Amino acid sequence: MRLREDMCRAAASLFTRGLTGGASGNISVRLPDGGLLVTPTGQSLGALDPGRLSRLxxxxxxxxxxxxxxxxxxxxAFYETRSRTAAVVHLHSTHSVALSMLPGVNADNLLPPLTPYAVMRLGKVSLLPVYLPGDPAMGEAxxxxxxxxxxxxxxxxxxxxxxxxLEAAVYAIEELEETAKLAxxxxGLSPRLLSPDHVAEIVARYGVEWE
Known part of the structure; x- marks a missing residue:
């Protein structure tokens, strides 16, 4: 029951702070038996019932x-391709979405290296194409x-x-949104980015995936 409450608490926090609105966004956590605990479809992350979470x-x-x-x-797709994954969080956060729609962004590394924590928590962030909600092609991508x-x-x-x-996934997606906001x-203001040497040092020191 504690995991269910933790998921609902995290979801409500994200919703209350405006990081996703309406019935958008979803969270899943891997269970010890290999199954998943998932937020239900069509429900606001701000008003989840722990007893009604989907268990697969x-x-x-x-x-x-x-x-x-x-x-x-x-x-x-994340659970299948990344064995260390214990939780996945998906939001419709405003600044991340806005950045994804602009011309000239780097699809292989959407976020510029503005802060050490963005590099530490996220590594490179890929921009994927537009898909209709629920399209299985998203998983294939x-x-x-x-x-x-x-x-x-x-x-x-x-x-x-x-x-x-769960905590790590929430912290990382918060960092992604804040970095998108900074970006x-x-x-257009020529901000001072982390130098390639700074990025290399962070990658080496914290074991960041940076391919």
Whole structure:
């Protein structure tokens, strides 16, 4: 029950701070038996009932609770390609979405190296194409990255982050949104970026994936 409460508490925090609105956004956590605990489809992250969270078995079959988010292909792709993934968070956060729609961004590394924590928590963030919500092709796009990215942004849609724990995934997606906000605030102003040497030092010191 504690995991269910932790998920609902994290979801409410993200919602209350305006990081996703309406019935958007979803969270999943891997269970010890290989199954998943998932936020249900069509429900606000600000008003989840711990007892109604979707529980899926290791084959992806719903065994308890309401039907899961329609974005399951995204979640499943991260669990399949990144063995260390224990949680996945997907939001429709404003600044990340705005950055994804601008011309001239780097699809292989959407976020400029503005802060050490963005590099530490996220590594490179890939920008994926536009897909309709729930399209299985989103999962195939994540699989196409072959586990090289813990975070992506779906163009015109929102960020998705995989973490080694629920807490880690939440912290990382918050960092992604804040860095996207900084990127927008400083766009066209020639901000001072972290130097390649600084990035290399962070990557080496903290074991960041940076391919």
């Amino acid at each position: 078995d290791a084959t992806g079959r719903l065994v308890e609770g309401d039907p899961p988010t329609k974005e399951m292909p995204l979640h499943e 994540v699989r196409g990255l072959a586990g090289r990215r813990s975070a992506v942004v779906l163009a015109n849609h929102g960020p998705v982050v995989a973490g080694a724990s 927008l605030l400083t766009r």
